[in-house]
Amino acid sequence: MNELAKAKALSLTERARRAAAVAAANADDVDAAGRFPREAVDAMKAERLLGIQIPAYLGGESATTAEIAEVCCILGQACAASGMVFAMHQIKASSLVSHGEGAPWHEAYMRRIAADQLLLASATTEGGIGGNLRNSICAIEVDGDTCRLTKDATVISYATEADAILITSRARADSAPSDQVMTVFEKGQYTLEKTHHWDTLGMRGTRSDGFIFKGEAPAEQILPKPFAEIAAQSMLANSHILWSGVWFGIASDAFARAQVFVRAAARKTPGTVPPGALRLAEASNLLQLVKSNILAALQQYDAAQKDETKLSSMGFAVAMNNVKIASSQTILEIINHCLLIAGIMGYKNGTPYSLGRHLRDAHSAQLMISNDRILGNTSTMLLVNKQDTSLLG
Amino acid sequence: MTTKIRELLAKHGALPVSVETLADTADLYEAGLSSFASVQLMLALEDAFDVEFPETLLNRKSFASIAAIRDAVASLTEEPVA
Numbered sequence: 001m002n003e004l005a006k007a008k009a010l011s012l013t014e015r016a017r018r019a020a021a022v023a024a025a026n027a028d029d030v031d032a033a034g035r036f037p038r039e040a041v042d043a044m045k046a047e048r049l050l051g052i053q054i055p056a057y058l059g060g061e062s063a064t065t066a067e068i069a070e071v072c073c074i075l076g077q078a079c080a081a082s083g084m085v086f087a088m089h090q091i092k093a094s095s096l097v098s099h100g101e102g103a104p105w106h107e108a109y110m111r112r113i114a115a116d117q118l119l120l121a122s123a124t125t126e127g128g129i130g131g132n133l134r135n136s137i138c139a140i141e142v143d144g145d146t147c148r149l150t151k152d153a154t155v156i157s158y159a160t161e162a163d164a165i166l167i168t169s170r171a172r173a174d175s176a177p178s179d180q181v182m183t184v185f186e187k188g189q190y191t192l193e194k195t196h197h198w199d200t201l202g203m204r205g206t207r208s209d210g211f212i213f214k215g216e217a218p219a220e221q222i223l224p225k226p227f228a229e230i231a232a233q234s235m236l237a238n239s240h241i242l243w244s245g246v247w248f249g250i251a252s253d254a255f256a257r258a259q260v261f262v263r264a265a266a267r268k269t270p271g272t273v274p275p276g277a278l279r280l281a282e283a284s285n286l287l288q289l290v291k292s293n294i295l296a297a298l299q300q301y302d303a304a305q306k307d308e309t310k311l312s313s314m315g316f317a318v319a320m321n322n323v324k325i326a327s328s329q330t331i332l333e334i335i336n337h338c339l340l341i342a343g344i345m346g347y348k349n350g351t352p353y354s355l356g357r358h359l360r361d362a363h364s365a366q367l368m369i370s371n372d373r374i375l376g377n378t379s380t381m382l383l384v385n386k387q388d389t390s391l392l393g
Numbered sequence: 394m395t396t397k398i399r400e401l402l403a404k405h406g407a408l409p410v411s412v413e414t415l416a417d418t419a420d421l422y423e424a425g426l427s428s429f430a431s432v433q434l435m436l437a438l439e440d441a442f443d444v445e446f447p448e449t450l451l452n453r454k455s456f457a458s459i460a461a462i463r464d465a466v467a468s469l470t471e472e473p474v475a
């Protein structure tokens with residue numbers, strides 16, 4: 001049996017759980033040392049998880065966004081940084097899967113992602129632009145069959161560990177800031193000169209250092225569709241849903257810890273309901289809200305994928321923005337409830353109820369494309385887009 | 394109608410190039426139309442032509458060129474495309 005056949009003998013969730021067990025065992029060390037979760041990513045590769053989204057005819061498993069979100073959630077429960085590395089890789093893969101089909105270079109590359117379990121990184125953030133990913137300062141230079149790009153990429157997660165970086169730029173030297181393309185540069189086709197060190201509150205294992213990126217590659221590695229389309233049709237939904245999958249994972253692990261705490265207290269004092277139980281009920285309510293919201297988004301994305309006008313509509317963009325805002329804010333409330341339930345045992349590191357890492361990791365969610373920026377975009381769209389007032393529509 | 398659309402595009406499109414240089418079929422996003430400016434343009438069009446864009450027209454394609462905008466507006470007014 002080949003590697004893929006062996007992996008596929010187990011269900012996707014079983015494979016994710018096995019990788020998650022490795023991630024969990026290293027999570028505290030990854031966090032404390034601020035190091036790349038090498039063991040977890042190796043385990044993802046061993047479970048053949050990096051290629052699941054690639055279409056089956058290119059050697060992948062044609063996994064759906066829902067299935068990938070479930071893997072994000074499972075990994076996120078074990079180690080948020082590992083889950084986020086997986087999510088970010090899959091978001092980049094979604095750009096190739098949705099917009100690279102029919103392009104010979106990109107199809108061949110998708111084959112290699114599945115066969116060799118290649119890890120993809122992302123460079124959209126730019127000095128002077130921040131999280132406004134629909135704008136670039138840098139421009140790609142196409143010179144015959146070759147393209148060249150220099151970018152002040154202030155945040156690239158696991159850049160030095162990745163097999164390729166998908167990077168945005170203006171399409172030409174004379175393009176407007178919003179006229180962008182995305183290009184795949186393979187390791188060996190670029191140099192990275194480190195400019196910013198990632199020593200952060202949380203998500204420390206993503207190692208999102210800053211670099212001056214300098215690349216040169218065959219021009220056919222530029223994705224054939226404008227980045228505007230990629231951003232609207234695959235990246236927006238995939239990033240907000242898959243990030244939310246990881247964030248839900250963080251919150252649900254925090255909840256599980258708080259619940260163990262409450263149940264232990266209940267067993268110690270039979271006949272009484274422990275004080276934390278009421279808060280646990282509140283946290284359960286919020287957790288369900290986050291979950292329902294992600295599930296609704298998955299349904300909406302699934303429906304929109306069959307209808308390109310819907311996919312690029314404002315209503316869809318508003319809905320996807322709302323998912324990100326809701327999950328990034330609500331997980332903080334949930335984890336805070338859990339911390340109040342577990343008290344000092346949750347505040348301390350190294351107990352079965354520790355929540356420090358969860359809380360620190362969760363705080364990145366609001367900044368990962370600033371919520372204020374996203375709300376700003378939504379508020380602009382709501383000037384013309386009328387809210388769908390139906391329940392089922 | 395095209396003249397009015399061009400006038401509104403010049404006023405609200407915040408384009409780095411002059412609208413006169415753009416053909417009716419030129420890609421406005423390539424010309425630098427941002428999502429913020431496109432919303433401002435939609436509002437101005439709604440006001441000028443006394444229409445409301447339904448959800449089905451609120452997408453990139455409907456505002457991708459002067460010709461596309463004309464079609465979108467024309468689909469909402471009795472006015473024949475001119």
Ligand SMILES: Cc1cc2nc3c(=O)[nH]c(=O)nc-3n(C[C@H](O)[C@H](O)[C@H](O)COP(=O)(O)OP(=O)(O)OC[C@H]3O[C@@H](n4cnc5c(N)ncnc54)[C@H](O)[C@@H]3O)c2cc1C
Binds near residue numbers: 126158
């Ligand atoms: C764990 C993690 C991993 C990441 N990995 C990557 C990666 O691999 N590749 C990558 O390219 N990027 C990555 N990022 C970057 C990220 O997605 C955002 O682009 C970045 O965090 C934005 O940086 P900023 O807050 O400094 O900048 P800005 O977006 O410029 O925001 C700065 C502040 O200004 C305010 N602000 C700015 N503009 C507006 C506006 N229009 N409306 C309202 N408020 C505004 C906001 O309050 C915001 O907090 C990562 C981030 C995190 C947290």
